[in-house]
Structures are given as structure tokens and as C-alpha cells.
Amino acid sequence: MLQTVNQRLDPVFLLVVSAFIVAGGIHYQTPMLAAIAAEFQADAATTGWIPTCSFGGMLVGILFFVPLGDRIDKRALVLAKIVVLALAQALMAAAPSIAVLAAGSLVTGICSSLLQSFIAITAETAHPEHRGRALGTQLAAMFSGILFARIVGGLIATHIGWRYSYMLYGGMLLMIIPVLWARLPSSRPTTQASYRDLLWSIYRLLRAHDGIRRAAAIQFMFGICYGGFWAVAAPMLATLHRVGPTGAGLIGIPGAAGILVARPAGRWMDRAGIMPVVLTGICAMLAAWIAIGFGVWSVAAVVVGAILLDCGLRTAMVANQTLVNSAVPDSRARANTLFGVHVWSGNAVGAFLTSWTFAHFGWLAVCGVAMTATVIALLIHLGVLPVGKTAE
Numbered sequence: 001m002l003q004t005v006n007q008r009l010d011p012v013f014l015l016v017v018s019a020f021i022v023a024g025g026i027h028y029q030t031p032m033l034a035a036i037a038a039e040f041q042a043d044a045a046t047t048g049w050i051p052t053c054s055f056g057g058m059l060v061g062i063l064f065f066v067p068l069g070d071r072i073d074k075r076a077l078v079l080a081k082i083v084v085l086a087l088a089q090a091l092m093a094a095a096p097s098i099a100v101l102a103a104g105s106l107v108t109g110i111c112s113s114l115l116q117s118f119i120a121i122t123a124e125t126a127h128p129e130h131r132g133r134a135l136g137t138q139l140a141a142m143f144s145g146i147l148f149a150r151i152v153g154g155l156i157a158t159h160i161g162w163r164y165s166y167m168l169y170g171g172m173l174l175m176i177i178p179v180l181w182a183r184l185p186s187s188r189p190t191t192q193a194s195y196r197d198l199l200w201s202i203y204r205l206l207r208a209h210d211g212i213r214r215a216a217a218i219q220f221m222f223g224i225c226y227g228g229f230w231a232v233a234a235p236m237l238a239t240l241h242r243v244g245p246t247g248a249g250l251i252g253i254p255g256a257a258g259i260l261v262a263r264p265a266g267r268w269m270d271r272a273g274i275m276p277v278v279l280t281g282i283c284a285m286l287a288a289w290i291a292i293g294f295g296v297w298s299v300a301a302v303v304v305g306a307i308l309l310d311c312g313l314r315t316a317m318v319a320n321q322t323l324v325n326s327a328v329p330d331s332r333a334r335a336n337t338l339f340g341v342h343v344w345s346g347n348a349v350g351a352f353l354t355s356w357t358f359a360h361f362g363w364l365a366v367c368g369v370a371m372t373a374t375v376i377a378l379l380i381h382l383g384v385l386p387v388g389k390t391a392e
Contacts, residue, residue, distance in 0.1 A: 014183050015118050016141040021172050023142035024149025025085065025112045026054035026105065028169055030230045031154030031245045032162040034238040039162075040098050044235040048355025051231045053102040055348035057109020062340035066116045067198050069333030074117045074187040082177055085111035089170030093163045104166075109344075115142060116336045121187060123325040123332055135325065136266025136318050143259045143314060151253060157245035190330045202334050209327055211274075212335060213387045214380060215320035216342035218278065221377035223346020225285060225370040226313050228354035229292070233302070236363055241299050257307040265318040274319045278381055281316030284308050285374045293367040317343075346373075 029036070029050055037047040061081070069077055085108060092104035122138045149169075156165045193201065206213060233251060237243035269277050285308070292305030324339045325332055350373075354366045379385035 014179065015122060016138065018176055018180060019115060019118050019138055019141040020145040021176055022112060022115055023145035025108050025169060027146045027149040028153035028165040030150050031234050032157040032165060033234045035157045035162050035245045042098055043359060044232065045355055045359040046098060048231055048351060049102045050105050052348055052351040054105035054109040055227050055344050055351050057106040058112055058344040059341055059348055061110035061113030062116055062337050062344060066113055066337045066340060067202060067334045069117050069120055070191050070331060071189050071193065071198055074121055075184050078114045078117050078184060079181060081111040081114040082173060082180065086170050086173040089166045093166040116340045120332045120336050135322055136263040139318055140259050140262040143262060154245045202337055205328065205331060205334055206338055212324055212327055212338060215323050216339055217380050217387045218377045219317060219320055219339065220342040220346040221373040222285065222313050222316060223343050224350035224373040226309065227347030228350030228366065228370055229309060231351035232354045232358045232366060236358060240296060243299065251303060251306055257310050261311050262314050262318050265315045269319045269322050274323050277319035278316045281312045282378045282381060284312030284315065288312055289367055289370045289374060293364060296363050
């Protein structure tokens with residue numbers, strides 16, 4: 001009996017720990033961008049390519065690799081990606097230029113898409129009545145990993161040097177690779193479709209499900225807000241308030257308030273459905289960018305805005321991710337691909353837009369971009385702005 005319980009608990013615990021470690025990969029750089037720019041004598045627009053490539057890489061990985069989880073064992077996908085991910089960190093630690101850092105960020109983003117495989121495995125093993133809670137726990141581990149990366153990245157960049165952050169992350173990956181190899185459970189394929197048909201079926205899935213389209217579109221807009229904020233937070237704090245990498249990293253503490261709302265949001269989703277949960281997330285996002293707008297004059301406003309930003313994003317994401325994983329049980333990898341593509345393309349677009357906007361027009365213009373995206377998300381959620389018709 002005890003052996004059976006251990007066999008059930010060990011993989012779940014392993015997924016949570018692994019999600020915590022892997023999730024931080026593309027976020028160590030967030031508080032280090034100003035330090036990186038100083039070393040290479042680059043402006044915010046140039047260093048903005050580092051987060052833009054990492055978010056874009058995540059998009060590529062989700063689109064072209066995650067769907068394979070419906071056709072082959074997800075375990076094989078996870079192990080292959082995590083090995084390449086560790087190698088990418090060695091490249092970034094020794095990077096002689098921003099171009100090499102951006103290339104390493106691209107590979108890191110591609111391989112970090114294995115987080116979507118973790119989510120699919122969790123959704124497969126969870127009881128339908130508690131799927132929101134289970135995914136909330138998994139996402140909370142990911143959010144905690146992001147928080148850890150931002151704080152540690154800032155501290156290391158200030159006291160040792162930004163390159164050591166990549167060395168630390170690579171070392172943590174090397175620690176969990178053998179454990180994943182030994183304990184990560186295998187999954188059973190749900191389709192034998194060719195790779196081409198598998199990718200094409202993602203488009204058909206998007207056309208067929210209005211709820212998935214709406215959830216994905218809202219998270220795209222939220223991605224613009226979230227990726228945009230963290231791509232320029234450190235340069236903004238350094239430029240306007242002379243806050244260094246440590247201070248920028250510490251903004252991640254209040255900015256990770258979403259960890260506290262992920263599980264409650266999942267339970268609320270299980271009880272009340274998606275509409276009130278996502279609406280609450282959108283309202284929090286609107287309040288966040290109103291507060292962040294005052295960041296021109298006050299660091300405290302940035303802190304308050306970061307709290308609301310993360311709470312809004314995580315509340316909506318837990319609800320939307322639960323809906324996506326419940327809508328098509330036999331196509332969860334492809335459904336997560338759709339969702340992830342919209343999330344990370346939003347992050348990539350947001351990082352590019354806000355880096356360019358901040359360099360040319362300043363912080364208030366960045367806030368205008370994010371507020372526009374949030375209002376569009378609200379209109380989509382309320383049904384005022386359609387997201388296409390369901391295929392007949």
C-alpha cells in the first residue's frame with residue numbers, strides 16, 4: 001500500500017520541483033539587462049533582443065515541438081529538451097556579445113517549452129473535478145521558479161557578475177536531469193497522425209472551439225502586458241530611479257504575488273466557471289497599469305503595479321489553462337500548443353514593442369501600449385470583440 005502511494009506521489013512531486021527549476025530559465029535575465037547593457041555598451045532597444053528572442057524561442061518550441069506530445073512519449077520530449085537547455089546555459093555564460101546572448105536566449109526559450117509537457121502530464125493525471133486545483137499547484141511552482149530567478153539573477157549580477165546566473169541555472173538543470181531520467185513517467189500517444197497532419201490539426205482545433213479561441217486571444221493580450229513590463233522594468237528603474245540589478249530583481253518579490261492566487265483561482269474555477277475568474281484577472285490588470293503609470297515618479301507605484309500585474313495574469317491564466325485542458329481531452333498537447341503559442345507570442349511582441357517604445361518615447365508610452373492590450377482583452381471576454389466563428 002505504501003509503495004503504491006509513493007509511486008503515485010513521486011512523479012507529482014518531481015513535476016512540481018522540475019517546473020520550479022525550469023520555469024526560471026528565461027527570467028534570470030530580467031534584472032540583469034541593465035548590467036548586460038553596461039558591459040556591452042548597448043541601449044535598451046539592443047538588449048531588448050535578449051528577452052524578445054527568449055519569448056520568441058518559447059513560441060517556436062511550443063508550436064513545433066509540444067504537439068508531438070500527442071504522438072510520442074512526452075517523457076522523451078522532456079529529456080531531449082532539458083539536455084539542450086543545459087548546454088545553452090554554458091553558451092550564454094561565456095557569451096562574448098549580445099548577439100550570442102540573444103542566440104542562447106532563443107535556444108533557451110525553445111527548450112523551456114517543455115513546461116507545457118509538464119502541464120499536459122498533470123492534466124492527464126488529475127481528477128476532472130479537481131483539475132483546476134491541480135493545474136493551479138503546477139502553475140504556482142512555475143511562478144515560484146520565476147520569482148526565484150528574478151531575485152537571484154539580480155543579486156548575482158550585482159555581487160558576482162551576471163554570467164554566474166547562467167552557470168547556476170545550468171548546474172541546477174544538471175542536478176535534475178538524472179532524476180527525470182529515472183523517475184519521469186511515460187505517457188501513451190493519443191494519435192498516429194503524421195507530423196504535418198498534427199500541425200494542421202492545431203489550426204482545425206482553433207477553428208472548432210470558440211472557448212479556446214477566446215482564452216488564447218485574452219492570454220495573448222496579457223502576454224503583451226506581462227512580457228512588456230519585465231522586458232523594460234530594469235532599464236526603466238535604472239534610468240528614472242537609478243535602481244541597480246539587485247533592486248530590479250527584488251521587484252520580483254511583490255511581482256510574484258500570483259503565486260498566492262493560483263490555487264484559489266483554480267478552486268474558484270472548479271466551482272464557478274471561467275467568466276468571473278477571468279473578469280477579475282482583467283480588472284486587476286487594468287488597475288496594475290494605472291498604478292505602473294505613476295512609476296515615472298515613484299518606485300512604490302511600480303511595486304504596487306507589479307503585484308496587481310502578476311495577480312491579474314495568474315488568475316486569468318489558471319482559469320483559461322483549465323478550460324483549454326478540459327475542452328479536448330484527447331488533444332491536450334495540441335490544445336496547450338495553441339494556448340502557449342498565444343501566451344509566448346504575446347510576451348515576445350510585448351518585449352519588442354515596449355523595448356522600442358521606451359527607447360524612443362518613454363515610460364508613459366509603454367503604459368499606453370499595455371493599457372490598450374488590456375482593454376482589448378476585456379472586449380474579447382465580454383463578447384464585444386469577436387475572435388472568429390466556429391467552423392461548421
